[in-house]
Amino acid sequence: MLIHHLALRKHWQEAQRVGHYTWSTRGITIEQEGFLHASRPDQVAGVLARFYxxxxxxxxxxxxxxxxxxxxxxxxxxxxxxxxxxxxxxLPVAAVVDVRDVAQIDK
Incomplete structure (x- = not known):
């Protein structure tokens, strides 16, 4: 199943260096929250509007x-x-099959 996560570019770049992504959501790590927040395709626009x-x-x-x-x-x-x-x-970097610039995504 394909799921999605909005990430700050700088956090994704760090994940690529270390091999895993450790942010749950904006300003909160997975360690603090207990999990990484993700979305179905139909939920991305709403999450973007509400939290980013x-x-x-x-x-x-x-x-x-x-x-x-x-x-x-x-x-x-x-x-x-x-x-x-x-x-x-x-989140292991190897599980991320595509990374898209949010500014280039049709909303």
């Missing part, structure tokens, strides 16, 4: 994560009236 509206689009990338390549647990959890995928551990 004040961030320059050029500073963001969208990570496309293939769950079959994860070496840590993941699951879809209820959140309010919806369900969101969460990854329960550091």
């Amino acid at each position: 509206a004040d961030v320059e689009l050029a500073d963001l990338v969208l990570l496309d994560i293939e769950t079959d390549l994860l070496d840590v647990p993941w699951r879809i959890d209820p959140v309010g009236d919806d369900e969101y995928p969460h990854v329960y551990g550091p």
Whole structure:
């Protein structure tokens, strides 16, 4: 299954150097939160609008994560009236099958 995560470009660049991504969401690490927040394709625009509206689009990338390549647990959890995928551990760089500039994505 393909899931998505909005990341600050600088955090993704660091992940590429060390081999894993450790941010749950903006300003919070996976260690602090307990999991990485992710989205289905249809949820990305809403997450972008709610949590990243004040961030320059050029500073963001969208990570496309293939769950079959994860070496840590993941699951879809209820959140309010919806369900969101969460990854329960550091995200291995090898599980990210594409990285897209958010400024270039059709919304």
